[in-house]
Amino acid sequence: MKTVIRAEGVHKRYGTLDVLKGVDLEVTQGEVLALIGPSGSGKSTFLRCVNHLERIDGGRLYFRDRLVGYEEREGKIHELPDTAIAAQRGEIGMVFQRFNLFPHMTALENIMMAPILVKKEPKAEVRERAHDLLARVGLADKAGSRPDQLSGGQQQRVAIARALAMRPDLMLFDEPTSALDPELVGEVLDVMRDLVRVDGMTMIIVTHEMGFAREVCDTVAFMDGGAVVESGPPAAVLGEPRHERTRTFLSKVL
Ligand SMILES: Nc1ncnc2c1ncn2[C@@H]1O[C@H](COP(=O)(O)OP(=O)(O)OP(=O)(O)O)[C@@H](O)[C@H]1O
Ligand SMILES: [Mg+2]
Structure with a gap:
């Protein structure tokens, strides 16, 4: 199995606060990983490190066979130039809790922007792909709508389409449904489910949707205190957790 993400003892601190204290994690091609854990355990921070939105302070973080955000030359680690970071980020799609669409652009323009700006792809080709993606997330008729003309669930589906427009090898989701009204959660989970079933997309999903996980x-990987406490198939981690901390957490959310 090809490794897509490998974290080895990843550390991250903000000032004096140790947030990630040695995260070890591996995600292989086509694997869908749910990252669960209490508030403040470092789930979002870890996802942000995977996309190099944050620099790690220790350990190693690989995307396929390359370091995230860095390269090793003559035994030393150097941060990649901005263009190389942008290119690497383009291979990793990220969807946040808040939809983060550009408010002054239409759904179609939101989806088209990164492939044109970052990858310099021809506009006509990108436009066609953007229409296909909108259809795929069930929004073929919303190409010309601005975010404020869309519901939360529709905005989140546009955000997913926008990430997919870069043809990523990995998708990161940070609580993609937790800002949504309950009746809109299903339509977003349906799109994510479709990505797994149809594309076999590799994904890391921070979620409180245990049924979906x-x-x-x-x-399922359970994080607490900045490290992965246990991980394994959902039936094992959610059904027969080995650690007391996992049991305590699950008793609160299930
Ligand atoms: N930019 C930052 N500067 C300082 N501290 C931060 C920053 N971002 C996160 N933290 C702290 O790092 C810790 C982990 O935060 P993180 O957002 O990764 O947790 P989380 O597991 O995603 O929690 P939640 O479930 O509430 O989203 C928290 O104590 C948080 O206050
Ligand atoms: Mg978070």
């Missing part, structure tokens, strides 16, 4: 994810 159990149904769709191959692996």
